Amino acid sequence: MKKMTLILSLVASLNSFADYTGECASSLKPFVKDLEVDMRVNSRIVLTELDGASINGTSLDRSDDLEIVEVGVHQKLGKYSSMDPFYSYLIAVKKDTCDVLDSEFVDTFEIR
Numbered sequence: 001m002k003k004m005t006l007i008l009s010l011v012a013s014l015n016s017f018a019d020y021t022g023e024c025a026s027s028l029k030p031f032v033k034d035l036e037v038d039m040r041v042n043s044r045i046v047l048t049e050l051d052g053a054s055i056n057g058t059s060l061d062r063s064d065d066l067e068i069v070e071v072g073v074h075q076k077l078g079k080y081s082s083m084d085p086f087y088s089y090l091i092a093v094k095k096d097t098c099d100v101l102d103s104e105f106v107d108t109f110e111i112r
Contacts, residue, residue, distance in 0.1 A: 055092055055101045065095040 053060045071077045071089040080089040080103060092102040
């Protein structure tokens, strides 16, 4: 049951991120099956084998991995941080280069 809840939570987070960034909606949702989870950090989603996906004009290929990271209250990732417990940043980061491809400031309750 716990594993199913985790999977549903991750898919909901990805869908929420996709809803906030239109290009993600069309190019990343098909890759949910390639989702990996860092169990130590429940606010990180890793998408692999993104052949043919693109985000904000950056094309991704099979060797690219994309992380979707939630930066919540009192956390900081580069210039992204939130002091409001009700809002977080969702950030799409290309793993090999650490380039931020997209970000969105979102209501924390909408990504849970």
